[in-house]
Amino acid sequence: MIYIIGIGAGSSDLITLKALDTIEKLDILVGSKRSIESIKSIDSINSNDLNNKEIIYLSKNLKETLKEIAFDDKFKNKDIGILSTGDPCFSGLLKTMINLGVDKKDISVISGISSIQVACARLKISWDDYAILTLHGKEHNQELLYNMVINNHSVIFLPSDIKKDIEYMLNKNNVSFNLKNVDYHLKDVRITICENLSYPNEKISTYKLGELLKNIENGLEFSYMAVCIITF
Structure with a gap:
């Protein structure tokens, strides 16, 4: 067995x-x-x-x-x-x-x-109120993630590469916004990133998406063991 x-x-x-x-x-x-x-x-x-x-x-x-x-x-x-x-x-x-x-x-x-369960426990949120998604080895799910967020669906996701995942959403949103297909920029949407959950170096931090991308471009790094939460 x-x-x-x-x-x-x-x-x-x-x-x-x-x-x-x-x-x-x-x-x-x-x-x-x-x-x-x-x-x-x-x-x-x-x-x-x-x-x-x-x-x-x-x-x-x-x-x-x-x-x-x-x-x-x-x-x-x-x-x-x-x-x-x-x-x-x-x-x-x-x-x-x-x-x-x-x-x-x-x-x-x-x-x-799972890390998702631990993240929800840390943030004291009920995970049945969220869509659950993984981008690990599934970069094509970036499109699904974007559609969830642009339609105000709260989502918990395992990132593939946080920088690339956020870039995808913001770049696609900027194009759509310029074409007047959406009502607002995603740059002000908040994301909480839970790193190294249950380990001594556990860290939980919250950013606006636009702010987060700028910080990453300026050298901010995240653990590959991370859970991301976007709440509406």
């Missing part, structure tokens, strides 16, 4: 008991270096037991490694756990495994606490 295990937004204290119980019984543990180290740091995990497991680190050749794990005969009849940051069902590894051709009956998914 292949277990796709959500391990939370970052800090090890967000990992569920179900995830820990599942990890204990595995033959093989698969994950990024950061994910594996997060598991190793948990006091309740038996270090000797981890040492007895085969550990496979995911790197740049992620899809090739996962395909081998899923289909190579040497992994048959093994309990394999694949660590997925956040929740496997949103911008996580479940879709990757399905797209590789793994049969759903051979997969068990362990839910995790």
